[in-house]
Amino acid sequence: MASAVHFYDQQPIASGARSMREEILEGLRAPQKYSSPKYLYDQRGSELFELICQQPEYYPTRIEEGILATMVDEIANLVGQNATLMELGSGASRKVRLLLECLQITSYLGIDISRDFLLESTRKLAEDYPWLEVHAACADFCQRLRLPRNLNCERLVGFFPGSSIGNFEPSGAQAFLGGLHRTLPKGSGLLIGVDLLKDRATLEAAYNDAAGVTAQFNLNLLHRLERELGANLDPDRFSHKAVFNEELGRIEMHLVSTMAQVISVAGESFRFRAGETLHTENSYKYSVAGFQAMARRAGFASRAVWTDRQQHFSVHYL
Structure with missing residues (x-):
């Protein structure tokens, strides 16, 4: 390693x-x-999931990346400088690359259940961004998380892209968000992608x-x-x-x-x-208002939401 x-x-x-x-x-x-x-x-x-994201029918990745790239300056203003970014279900760590430099992140923690894939993607991240302190945790983020002791958590921002929140039952999604709210230090934020109801x-x-x-x-x-x-x-x-x-x-x-x-x-x-x-x-799949209500019940306050013109996908900052 x-x-x-x-x-x-x-x-x-x-x-x-x-x-x-x-x-x-x-x-x-x-x-x-x-x-x-x-x-x-x-x-x-x-x-295979990375290949799915490249298929023409699979709109979530394409639209979410477009939102992140277009709104990165607004996201940076909300996040502030010198934050630590914690990505849940980091996969190939592709979307986070749209954020790293503009957000002036000082350290990164990728959490994923697939050990070998996690190691491969975080090694590439460390090679491509030598100024970035890179951490990798092989863990099931559906379970209660404990943050690594040597991680700088003074300004911690969670990043949960891909609408993976949709894989939970609604009650489980709210419980997961509530647990995440308790895990993140006071003053933290959460940037999360949420797929929207459509035809x-x-x-x-x-x-x-x-x-x-x-x-x-x-x-x-x-x-x-x-x-x-x-x-x-x-x-x-x-x-x-x-x-x-x-x-x-x-x-x-x-x-x-x-x-x-x-x-x-x-x-x-x-x-x-x-x-x-x-x-x-x-x-x-959620409506914007429906997801915001769930996030409020979990303890989060909505600070911003961005969608594409067709209202197919949303990115929230909580």
Whole structure:
């Protein structure tokens, strides 16, 4: 590991975390089988997600980056100088590059669950910005976070792009924001991307790209279960499905069993009917007012919000 990156393993950062085995088995035992979306993000899953962001149908990344690039001076005025930026779900750390120099950030902490991908992206960040103090924490940010002791937290700004807040159930999203509010020191800020409600066609196209990258991303979960939990299954017997649930205001991603079959995971057997699904991800969509109300209930005050002309995506400073 490059000496310029200060790395922290997951255990010092997160507490009370359950193992992947425990969570996957719990989901497979449920009447509606499910898996947490965080398990979509191993090394291969993270690489595939970066490819998803490049697909023409996937508007969130393109629009959010446009907002950040256009509004960076306003964001800098709100953040102030010499702040530490903490990015949740940092991935390839691409969007943060739009902010680093203009915001005059002194140190950066990237938090991601995919260890190898996190190390690779933060090494590149340290190489490209030699003046920046770079920290990396392999952690599940859905769990309670403890900030590294040697991180400068006098002026700390959270950065949560990509509308990942939509992967939480609404009650969980508010609880997550409340926990983040308690973690951030007094006087801190949060810059967060939030996808907005829109027409079904646009939403469903974004999660069913013509190149099939999202399908590969979803199906990669099964390969991960084979590799890490000794699962006995055939990924070719499942297909990708993403639909907009208008009543609940969310995109749902599922893996659909194409036939009646029995799979085994970590020594337990699970029966799938033909057409039965494993629910792998939700992505809730909000109105600007609805998200601001949630943030207020979590303890945050809204300072600014920016959207694109079509009102497809929003970036908030809280």
